[in-house]
Amino acid sequence: MISLLRTMGLTFLHMFRKRETIQYPEEKVVLHPRWRGRIVLTRDPDMGERCVGCYLCAAACPVDCISLQATEDENGRRYPEFFRINFSRCIFCGYCEEACPTYAIQLIPDFEMGEYNRQNLVYEKEDLLINSEGKYPGYNYYKVAGLAAGVKGKGEGENEEPPVDIRSLIP
Amino acid sequence: MPLAVIIMAIIYIDKKPFEAKAGKNLLETCLTLGFNLPYFCWHPAMGSVGACRQCAVRLYKDENDTTGRLVMSCMEGIRDNMYVSLDDPVARDFRSQNMEWLMTNHPHDCAVCDEGGSCHLQDMTVMTGHSYRRFRYPKRTYKNQYLGPFINHEMNRCIQCYRCVRFYKDYAGGKDLDVFAAHDHVYFGREKDGILENEFSGNLAEVCPTGVFTDKTLKQHYTRKWDMTMAPSICQHCSLGCNIIAGERYGELRQITSRYNSEVNGYFICDRGRFGYEFVNDVTRIQQPLIRNGNTGQSLFENLKTVLSAGKMIGIGSPRATLEANFALRQLVGKQNFYQGIPEHEACLIQTVLETSNGGHVHTPSLSETEQADVVLILGEDPTNSAPRLALALRQAVRKKPLDNASQANIPAWHDAALRELIQDEKGELFVAYPIETKLDELAAGTFRAAPDDIARLGFAIADCLSDAAPIPLRMDDHVLETARNIAAVLQKAERPLIVSGTSLHNVDVIKAAFNIALALQTDQRKAALCFTLPECNSVGLGMMHAPSLDTAMEDVDADTIVILENDLYRRGAKQAIDGFLAKFKNIIVLDHLHHATTGKATILLPVATFAEGEGTLVNNEGRAQRFFQVFMPKNENIRESWRWLDEFHQFCQGKMPDELNELDHLLEELVTVMPQFKGVETVAPPSGFRINGQRIPREPHRFSGRTSMQANVAVSEPKPPEDTDSPLSYTMEGYRGIPPAPLIPFYWSPGWNSGQSLHKYQIEVGGPLHGGDPGKRLFHEDLVSKAGFQDNIPCAFKPHNGETVFVPVSHIFGSDELSVYSPSVTSRTPKPYVMIGRQDAARLQVTEGDLLNVRIGGVAMDLPVKGSDALPEGLAGIPFNLPSMPGLSWPCKGTLTLLKP
Ligand code: SF4
Ligand code: SF4
Ligand code: SF4
Numbered sequence A: 001m002i003s004l005l006r007t008m009g010l011t012f013l014h015m016f017r018k019r020e021t022i023q024y025p026e027e028k029v030v031l032h033p034r035w036r037g038r039i040v041l042t043r044d045p046d047m048g049e050r051c052v053g054c055y056l057c058a059a060a061c062p063v064d065c066i067s068l069q070a071t072e073d074e075n076g077r078r079y080p081e082f083f084r085i086n087f088s089r090c091i092f093c094g095y096c097e098e099a100c101p102t103y104a105i106q107l108i109p110d111f112e113m114g115e116y117n118r119q120n121l122v123y124e125k126e127d128l129l130i131n132s133e134g135k136y137p138g139y140n141y142y143k144v145a146g147l148a149a150g151v152k153g154k155g156e157g158e159n160e161e162p163p164v165d166i167r168s169l170i171p
Numbered sequence B: 001m002p003l004a005v006i007i008m009a010i011i012y013i014d015k016k017p018f019e020a021k022a023g024k025n026l027l028e029t030c031l032t033l034g035f036n037l038p039y040f041c042w043h044p045a046m047g048s049v050g051a052c053r054q055c056a057v058r059l060y061k062d063e064n065d066t067t068g069r070l071v072m073s074c075m076e077g078i079r080d081n082m083y084v085s086l087d088d089p090v091a092r093d094f095r096s097q098n099m100e101w102l103m104t105n106h107p108h109d110c111a112v113c114d115e116g117g118s119c120h121l122q123d124m125t126v127m128t129g130h131s132y133r134r135f136r137y138p139k140r141t142y143k144n145q146y147l148g149p150f151i152n153h154e155m156n157r158c159i160q161c162y163r164c165v166r167f168y169k170d171y172a173g174g175k176d177l178d179v180f181a182a183h184d185h186v187y188f189g190r191e192k193d194g195i196l197e198n199e200f201s202g203n204l205a206e207v208c209p210t211g212v213f214t215d216k217t218l219k220q221h222y223t224r225k226w227d228m229t230m231a232p233s234i235c236q237h238c239s240l241g242c243n244i245i246a247g248e249r250y251g252e253l254r255q256i257t258s259r260y261n262s263e264v265n266g267y268f269i270c271d272r273g274r275f276g277y278e279f280v281n282d283v284t285r286i287q288q289p290l291i292r293n294g295n296t297g298q299s300l301f302e303n304l305k306t307v308l309s310a311g312k313m314i315g316i317g318s319p320r321a322t323l324e325a326n327f328a329l330r331q332l333v334g335k336q337n338f339y340q341g342i343p344e345h346e347a348c349l350i351q352t353v354l355e356t357s358n359g360g361h362v363h364t365p366s367l368s369e370t371e372q373a374d375v376v377l378i379l380g381e382d383p384t385n386s387a388p389r390l391a392l393a394l395r396q397a398v399r400k401k402p403l404d405n406a407s408q409a410n411i412p413a414w415h416d417a418a419l420r421e422l423i424q425d426e427k428g429e430l431f432v433a434y435p436i437e438t439k440l441d442e443l444a445a446g447t448f449r450a451a452p453d454d455i456a457r458l459g460f461a462i463a464d465c466l467s468d469a470a471p472i473p474l475r476m477d478d479h480v481l482e483t484a485r486n487i488a489a490v491l492q493k494a495e496r497p498l499i500v501s502g503t504s505l506h507n508v509d510v511i512k513a514a515f516n517i518a519l520a521l522q523t524d525q526r527k528a529a530l531c532f533t534l535p536e537c538n539s540v541g542l543g544m545m546h547a548p549s550l551d552t553a554m555e556d557v558d559a560d561t562i563v564i565l566e567n568d569l570y571r572r573g574a575k576q577a578i579d580g581f582l583a584k585f586k587n588i589i590v591l592d593h594l595h596h597a598t599t600g601k602a603t604i605l606l607p608v609a610t611f612a613e614g615e616g617t618l619v620n621n622e623g624r625a626q627r628f629f630q631v632f633m634p635k636n637e638n639i640r641e642s643w644r645w646l647d648e649f650h651q652f653c654q655g656k657m658p659d660e661l662n663e664l665d666h667l668l669e670e671l672v673t674v675m676p677q678f679k680g681v682e683t684v685a686p687p688s689g690f691r692i693n694g695q696r697i698p699r700e701p702h703r704f705s706g707r708t709s710m711q712a713n714v715a716v717s718e719p720k721p722p723e724d725t726d727s728p729l730s731y732t733m734e735g736y737r738g739i740p741p742a743p744l745i746p747f748y749w750s751p752g753w754n755s756g757q758s759l760h761k762y763q764i765e766v767g768g769p770l771h772g773g774d775p776g777k778r779l780f781h782e783d784l785v786s787k788a789g790f791q792d793n794i795p796c797a798f799k800p801h802n803g804e805t806v807f808v809p810v811s812h813i814f815g816s817d818e819l820s821v822y823s824p825s826v827t828s829r830t831p832k833p834y835v836m837i838g839r840q841d842a843a844r845l846q847v848t849e850g851d852l853l854n855v856r857i858g859g860v861a862m863d864l865p866v867k868g869s870d871a872l873p874e875g876l877a878g879i880p881f882n883l884p885s886m887p888g889l890s891w892p893c894k895g896t897l898t899l900l901k902p
């Protein structure tokens, strides 16, 4: 009996608490930057495509909803020829972002992707690629990788010695 | 091989006793026993040099020793009562620190490195526990080189294991890859940018444990190993039938790697086989059935039915089509109407080869046995260009011969560094008789350059020196006799002599002479080995069907309909003759996958599956039947295996309608009943109903990605994976994950071993046969079945004839094979047409390199630039064999050369 009254009392008191319910969509939800929502492909500081087509996100994806094909430009820089995410399968686990060695793929605080037609949830590269560095500004994979792909020459990257003179035998 | 008595030793690894074979090294023994011990520089086919220091273990003096010392397991032979520890903390730390040192200069490249996902360095890094980098200082860098259309170079990734140069120079005899600079700056590359010349350069991609050397054709449509759908396959580009793994992604064939078969290709394949696959992806492939001059209002079935039921029908088989396809065609048209799709002369050559190899008199060696020969005679063949992997095997024979004496020096067979020191430049004896220079000449103890007939005469003379029963060639030149005597003397002393010959020169007497030598060498103690190379991947299979040749069909056939199976007749004879032949038929049904001159004549053209899209059986040069499996489903349902089409025709003829067709199931059983000479082919691979624990064997690795997205652009609901009704392999990543039977291994993978190095888990012992025995079944008889003894009809000596030139076909590894030249990488290595003439003829005709000569052969005329040869004897001229840009010729041929007035 006492517990019954106590419960009713508590419920009554809630009427004077701050409201959790918001008037969506007029009022927007406040999301944290690391909230895992819609996936985007970001760009380098020099606005080149960040994704190098390494397939790691696709391999990490537990529902296998990422597929892509890597290709190269004339400098040997790799980028995805196509990049497709089937959001009707995506579970927004963020594994792809975690696997990505270049910070290219990022989950952003946006969940407003509802569609009437499931086919519209298939996003291609045009739909994914944004003109921003996203959450990780300043990082350029090609500056730290050894490969020379038009971003820097051999030995010009961060923490690299100039190329070895292979005709030299000097210790 | 000197019969080594296998002595078993007991060794103690981390205090547990194990049985091990003496004569092996500790590293391979540990791997055989299932331990995961990291290594880099040791390679099962190349032995140990102890360069990378990665395979350290702790070795104790005896049971009571607790201190022990660190040793490199690859440099330690197995002894009885050996006490070692892999788990010892000191050894572990050593391995982990060694790895860390190797990684200090290794770039952060994995994401853009084609090796990633099948990288031995990645695997070993994880295995040693070095998962996080501590090194924060500058890394060494190198400039890369352009190495041609096959191999990509990214030198930053090198860990100085020396495997590349050891393979390229020591194993494959390459001259243009080396190590430069010094200390921690060593560089592996060419003297300057340029195409890697060696025919086996593609193996660098597999031998190099890192991403320094990678497959450039894969790079153009890059796919990680884990994303490929793979199946066990057989190379289609020469008669050796090397085992390969073919991988597909998004409906395109992406990569060929070697598939281990201890009796055939071992660990390696040639560049034609590795890079010749892109014909499968050719955009000009035949995609849909085509009906010309038919009733276009009718369906394909109605048209076919009208044609198939109208009058007499003949079938032309093909040496590049499977056994199943040729047999299905034979069933369709009837035994008496089935013809081999090759000229009479070639059919006769192959028949001779089959009679000699199949007679039980001489031993037909497997490819791996050829590596064990102590004296080799190559009679009228250029293996480097006609059967490349054989040339690599012969190199090993020559290289290994001096090692016979090494056992006296007490050096184990795996100790590569010491053996090289011991044998220095010593070589086994190899003799080459061929009209022009060949690549193997550099190893030869003697070369003999002559016209094909004279090569045959030399062979007959050698046989005559070896045996009194052999026929005697008359009127021999003294110096030729002298050569014959010398070669005979060396052969006579050999324990494991090997005669290599083949069909390249289109000379039947050469083949007979080779047989005579082998027969003359045969004694009770010694079985002489005789190895022939043949023109195409299923030449033997087709030959074993004993059908009449194309010429017979051309001479006396009167029929309304001709069915041509995967065969471009215009490559097999002069255009005029083929034109005339095809004009006789009202209906020409052609089945093929690529357009060529013959498909241009078809009234009904049907698209068929390539080796990657279908399943079938081929018989290689040693009579080994081998099965290849479908790698991926063809683009549309009209592209199907030839045998499926032909069997359906057969059913149509019996009055079945398209919806009543029976699935084909027992074609091979039927084949064996009709032609018992093929007994055994039905057992080369497990049947389609085979399951392990009720499971199929998956074609896709378990990490295969993109299943719910690959086809989402077409329709968001995933289609059901295709079902394979013909084999126990599945088109998914689910299924049996253990080690499947050897003929069904779609790829190599084992926990912790993502690269191809995981292969040792599939072998009974490192370097030995695969679990359950290597795939393939020999169909040749090894017991005596024929009475035929020495062959005679020795040809007359060749005499240059004024005004008439005898042409010899010059095979090219890149160019002479019909299908591989459709690969852009191979096309770029294909020579331009030329005519090769010797010094005397060049002087007589007053021409120099590059001048145009008018070449007339029968009705065919071509203007070809001159290529000089120091070796080619007078009266002969060489013409590249079967280049796609040259008209078809009927070999052997004679003709004239005239200088074109500028
Ligand atoms: S992991 Fe990153 S770089 Fe690699 S394919 Fe995915 S998005 Fe591109
Ligand atoms: S060689 Fe291996 S470890 Fe090195 S970058 Fe390539 S994939 Fe990574
Ligand atoms: S290039 Fe590759 S095979 Fe050669 S030494 Fe370097 S890592 Fe070893």
Ligand code: SF4
Pocket (backbone or CB within 6 Å): B235, B236, B237, B238, B239, B240, B241, B242, B265, B269, B270, B271, B272, B273, B274, B387, B388, B389, B390
């Ligand atoms: S040797 Fe012949 S069968 Fe072997 S890989 Fe080369 S072309 Fe293919």
Ligand code: FES
Pocket (backbone or CB within 6 Å): B027, B038, B039, B040, B041, B042, B049, B050, B051, B052, B053, B054, B055, B056, B072, B073, B074, B075
């Ligand atoms: S594998 Fe033993 S030292 Fe390299």
